[in-house]
Amino acid sequence: MLEGSDIWPPVRLTLQLAATTTVVLLILGTPIAWWLARSRQRWKEGVAAVVALPLVLPPTVIGFYLLLALGPDGPGGWVAGLFGGRSLAFTFEGLVIGSVVYSMPFVVQPIRNAFEAFGDRPLEVAATLRATPWDRFWTVAVPLARPGFLTAAVLGFAHTVGEFGVVLMIGGNIPDETKVLSVAIYDYVETLQWAQAHILAVGMLVFSFLVIVAVMTVDRRLKRGGS
Amino acid sequence: MPLRPMFRLRPVLAAGIFIVLALSGRPGTALGGEVRAAVAANFSAAAKDIAGLFAKETGHKTVLSFGSTGQLYTQVTQGAPFDVFLAADRARPQKAVTEGFAVPDSRFTYATGRIVVYSRDAGRVDGEATLRAGKFTRLAIANPATAPYGSAAVETLRALGVYDALRGRIVQGNNIAQTFQFVDSGNAEVGFVALSQLAGISTGSKWVVPQNLHAVIAQDAVLLKRGARNEAARAFLQLLRGPQARAVMEKLGYGPGS
Numbered sequence: 001m002l003e004g005s006d007i008w009p010p011v012r013l014t015l016q017l018a019a020t021t022t023v024v025l026l027i028l029g030t031p032i033a034w035w036l037a038r039s040r041q042r043w044k045e046g047v048a049a050v051v052a053l054p055l056v057l058p059p060t061v062i063g064f065y066l067l068l069a070l071g072p073d074g075p076g077g078w079v080a081g082l083f084g085g086r087s088l089a090f091t092f093e094g095l096v097i098g099s100v101v102y103s104m105p106f107v108v109q110p111i112r113n114a115f116e117a118f119g120d121r122p123l124e125v126a127a128t129l130r131a132t133p134w135d136r137f138w139t140v141a142v143p144l145a146r147p148g149f150l151t152a153a154v155l156g157f158a159h160t161v162g163e164f165g166v167v168l169m170i171g172g173n174i175p176d177e178t179k180v181l182s183v184a185i186y187d188y189v190e191t192l193q194w195a196q197a198h199i200l201a202v203g204m205l206v207f208s209f210l211v212i213v214a215v216m217t218v219d220r221r222l223k224r225g226g227s
Numbered sequence: 228m229p230l231r232p233m234f235r236l237r238p239v240l241a242a243g244i245f246i247v248l249a250l251s252g253r254p255g256t257a258l259g260g261e262v263r264a265a266v267a268a269n270f271s272a273a274a275k276d277i278a279g280l281f282a283k284e285t286g287h288k289t290v291l292s293f294g295s296t297g298q299l300y301t302q303v304t305q306g307a308p309f310d311v312f313l314a315a316d317r318a319r320p321q322k323a324v325t326e327g328f329a330v331p332d333s334r335f336t337y338a339t340g341r342i343v344v345y346s347r348d349a350g351r352v353d354g355e356a357t358l359r360a361g362k363f364t365r366l367a368i369a370n371p372a373t374a375p376y377g378s379a380a381v382e383t384l385r386a387l388g389v390y391d392a393l394r395g396r397i398v399q400g401n402n403i404a405q406t407f408q409f410v411d412s413g414n415a416e417v418g419f420v421a422l423s424q425l426a427g428i429s430t431g432s433k434w435v436v437p438q439n440l441h442a443v444i445a446q447d448a449v450l451l452k453r454g455a456r457n458e459a460a461r462a463f464l465q466l467l468r469g470p471q472a473r474a475v476m477e478k479l480g481y482g483p484g485s
Binding site for chain 1: 408
């Protein structure tokens with residue numbers, strides 16, 4: 001029969017993973033987006049392309065390199081060694097790293113667009129009022145770009161919830177640690193437990209639909225209220 | 228969507244149409260017949276060798292699809308285009324017959340599998356003592372719900388009385404191939420893999436699990452409904468029972484079928 005105890009741990013874990021990933025992504029993605037939006041360096045589009053790579057690369061490529069990078073022969077093994085471990089694969093932290101890489105473009109792009117949308121003018125005005133660069137960023141740029149941050153957070157969160165291939169390759173299917181929603185659904189389908197698969201899959205459908213509606217709403221408001 | 232359009236549409240469209248046209252001719256199809264085989268991941272090396280033999284003997288081509296037995300079975304029930312099914316257990320081919328996806332009486336055991344505790348580190352695996360001592364952080368096994376090599380691993384751990392102690396350190400590969408990859412990349416120090424996967428590997432350390440610690444891994448093959456009228460499919464199963472295929476399997480560490 002359907003046991004709630006089987007279905008809920010992957011859901012809770014997935015939400016934890018997505019929330020952690022989103023926070024990390026906003027912290028890392030904002031300076032990158034700012035630099036991409038403001039810099040006049042010619043090679044910045046090269047950096048933008050690297051950030052956007054996960055849009056195009058199959059998750060198997062990312063998963064394969066992550067498995068090697070997180071393992072004892074890669075930097076992940078070195079980091080794990082500091083805490084007495086051997087590999088960051090098969091850990092929650094490893095999944096956060098993988099998700100950050102995989103969802104980065106979905107966070108950087110909307111924030112960059114928002115930073116570019118308001119142009120140089122507001123920042124120049126603020127500068128004439130003797131606002132420091134730090135003040136200009138926090139009191140002018142960030143508030144003006146708020147819809148971009150909202151879109152970025154929603155997309156980063158949702159994309160992490162929907163992640164499958166990368167987790168399958170570096171997760172190891174450990175309950176409460178790496179067995180996320182999409183992997184649980186896969187397991188249920190493969191073992192012909194379709195009732196459980198349906199419950200989770202329908203939940204994902206509804207969730208995804210709501211996310212897209214939310215993003216479109218924010219987007220429209222951004223266009224109406226923006227320049 | 229908020230992602231900015233990166234490309235102009237028309238050249239992209241033109242390139243797309245060009246690629247579709249350029250690739251639309253089917254690559255040269257062989258003169259002989261074709262067998263589509265769903266093969267349990269542990270048997271991939273053997274299946275490739277046997278498919279090579281089969282091509283030389285009969286001129287028929289074999290298209291191999293690998294996966295865990297459970298995964299392949301689910302695909303079969305959903306009308307996947309396979310002619311034969313080489314599982315890693317008896318249960319799924321049996322189920323395929325009773326549920327009407329396979330030809331009755333075509334089922335036979337083509338091989339018996341062996342599991343091995345393996346590590347890429349020399350000297351790490353030293354018989355069952357390694358499992359009892361538990362001096363490792365991760366133990367990789369195949370998903371026991373879908374892969375018979377995984378359930379044999381769990382049976383072994385239970386027979387040794389160490390399952391509860393090691394349970395929290397188990398990581399699961401989606402099938403035996405991924406399990407091997409976890410161990411071979413060093414992400415898990417030890418793992419239960421198939422003996423056939425270690426053919427040609429002389430480094431590392433291993434313990435071939437005695438067969439009295441788990442139920443026999445009898446691997447059954449069956450002719451699927453889709454392949455019932457495919458002469459090449461029947462010929463493939465015939466060859467799979469024969470002495471040439473048996474020699475290939477023996478070399479890779481499989482026991483005989485029946």
